[in-house]
Amino acid sequence: MDGPLCLLGFLLLATVVQVDAAKRFHDVLSNEAPSSSLREHSQLEGWSSDKNEWNEKLYPVWKRGDSRWKNSWKGGRVQASLTSDSPALVGSTITFVVTLVFPRCQKEDADGNIVYEKNCRNETGPLPETYVYNWTAGTDNGDWGNSSGHHHVFPDGRPFPRPPGWRKRHFVYVFHTFGQYFQKLGQCSASISINTTNMTVGPQLMEVAVYRRQGHTYIPVTKVKDMYVVTDQIPLLVTMSQKNNRNVSDETFLRDLPIIFDVLIHDPSHFLNQSALYYKWKFGDNTSLLVSHDHTLNHTYMLNGTFDLNLTVQATVPGPCPSPTPVPTPSPGPLNTTTRGKCSMIHNPYSNLPVSTSDSCLVNRYGYFKAVLIIVEGILQVDIIQMTHVTESLPWPEPKEDMMDFVVTCQGALPKEVCTVIADPTCQVAQNTVCDSVAPGLADSCLLTVRRAFSSSGMFCMNLTLGNGESLALTSTLISVPARAPVSPLRTVNNVLVSIGCVAVLVTAIAFFMYKKHKEYKPIENSTGIVVRGQRLNVFLHRAKAIFLPRSQEKDPLLKDQQARL
Known part of the structure; x- marks a missing residue:
């Protein structure tokens, strides 16, 4: 009786060892052991747990440094670029794109085959062949055309989807994040989109393994990974511009001229399209709080100095509802109540958590921007008040150029340089550029005469600028230079x-x-x-x-x- 029991125990032990030896997705796709926190994430729609087994016989696994990588691709190694439209507001959709970069002189044709580029020479000289991999003609595909082939499956054993054109997709992409994976067929590029509702806020890691088909099996081509961010704050950027400002990148602006603020919200999936957005501005110059629905705004600072700019953007978006809890007695003060479907909740102005008895709720999301602005005096305006054709007596023979005097005035700070650009009448093609320094002894009232020479008659466009370290003011005018009367030798x-x-x-x-x-x-x-x-x-x-x-x-x-x- 002991003999059969020992044999049964041996078989059970062998089965356990075999199961433990089977590779799983997290063994193949992650370089680190999965942490317990990753296992607590909610299920991503359409994704599978990386605890599933990996078919190593059909999809061999090569570690880094394995000598077989040298022969994984003809003509060199394939690289991959992984990008995303991160950061993504929680609840929106984030998209990842993987693009393969082939060795020099190689590209993918319309049928998904890899070919050599015409008239391209590599290090060894002209390329004798046309194809690197000719999968369409059957040279490198074995019985790929047989739709019942057992090898038309992903690493977890699931059969390939077969939409129109699926036979031209010769690469298998396996995406891995949050302890889950997603498999996809593709050509030299593949993309996926994920809803971030169930994702944890913070920086995350996406890894991708790429295989190419080789007969009845698949060969590893490359691996790539990249960080992305899921955030509960609205991602935004504010651009600031101002007329006559020489350099806005240093956040130095001019007094008495409006600054144009433009708020750019990063929302590539258009998650906020149906949301009401509120822009709350504090300019730090003792003006009152300004609330607007428009993403652009003008503001003028009237004094020199340093000012703290603060912007808060608020949006009401769909979000998860917490489990029902007793609603505490609200403290005195205004509260905002929002209702949608069966969801009725009370918003605390200082909290993002609504109270609801339904699975369909609205929550407030906020985005923030801060900047320190330096306001200085600059050249506000420049005008040409008089143009004179110089006709004073000059020694014979007559000069070859016509001289024009321009009387120029400006407002604001005094200039340190004056530049003119003479162009064609459309102001598109520059013909002559001249710059002069302005003497430091210029009187407080900005008044100066600029003399310029014109080599021929006709109509010209002149751009005149006055500048100093902080500002650059511009004005333009059309000039008509009269033709000279012809002078004969006898005369x-x-x-x-x-x-x-x-x-x-x-x-x-x-x-x-x-x-x-x-x-x-x-x-x-x-x-x-x-x-x-x-x-x-x-x-x-x-x-x-x-x-x-x-x-x-x-x-x-x-x-x-x-x-x-x-």
Whole structure:
């Protein structure tokens, strides 16, 4: 009797050992032992527990460093990129995308085969073949076309789904998170979407194993993993912009000009589309709390200084209801009551937990944004108040460029530089850019003259900017430069002769007048008369020089220029 009992015990022990030796999904897909906290997560819809057995005979498992990885793919190793639209608000849907990156010169064609790219050369020279893996022609698929094949199953033994085009999907993707897995057929890319209602808030890990088919079995191709975040706060971003602000990235803005705030909520699954959103603004400048339904808002700071900006976004969304509990007596103060279907609950303004007797509830979710803004004085506005074509006399020959003077005024802080961009009439094609520094001695009233040269006539667009360290003000105008009258060589010679003749007549007249006025009788033998005449001639030449060549008045102490000229 002891013999049969011993044999039965041996068989039971062998069965237990065999069961323990069978690989399970968490052994294949996770590098760490599963923690007890992962086992407490709720079931994800369509996912399975990673305690299920893995068919290692059909899907071999290779550890990191296994020499077989070197031959898992022709022409090199396949890499994978795993991305998600994380962070995801709890209750919304998060999407993951896996994309395979093949070795150089390889790509996937429309039939799911892997081919070499045309005219591509690898390190060893031209590629002699067309296909890396020709699954469609049967070269690498064994009896894949036989729909009753026992190998048309996932690692857990479930048969492949067979929608139209399923035969072109030659890769098996196994996703793993929260102690659960999801299997899917795909080509060089695969994606899944998961509802996060039953997910734990916080950072999580997604792992993916990818296999390719090889005859009647499957070969490991690559593994990839990435972190993602599930949050109970509304993910948001606030962009801030302002006219004339030179650099908004440092959160420095200008006084007396409106700042445009734009709230961007990260909601790729459109979970909040049916929710009423409230934007509550506190600007920190003693203005009152502002509540708005619009995601954009303008605000103007009237004083210089540092201000704390606070934004709270509130949304009412579907959420899980806690188990029925007695409702405590509310303290004095306003309470918000929301009803949906059979769900009636009382909201505490400082709590996200509703009280309900139904499985269909609404909860408040909040998102927050804070920033410290620095407000300084800047250039608020710039205007061109006068344009003048420079026509002052210039020495012959005439200059090749037309000169224009622009009288410019500004409001706010004083500029340190002025730049002009001359462009075509559409203001699209720049032709000339000139920048000048503004003298630090510019008066408190911003008034300066900018001179610019134009090489040809016609219509031009000019952008003029005044800038300093914090601000950059811009104005634009259209300029019409008139065409010059053509000048012939004969006309030029005539003009010169006429000018010389006029000067000669004028000099003769003045000489005769001076001679009559200063004529005196002197004896011929008096040699000092030559000296006297020489002195008078010097006086005459000096006065003529004063008339025809007046001296520069730049050093005249009575001349005071009231505006800068650039």
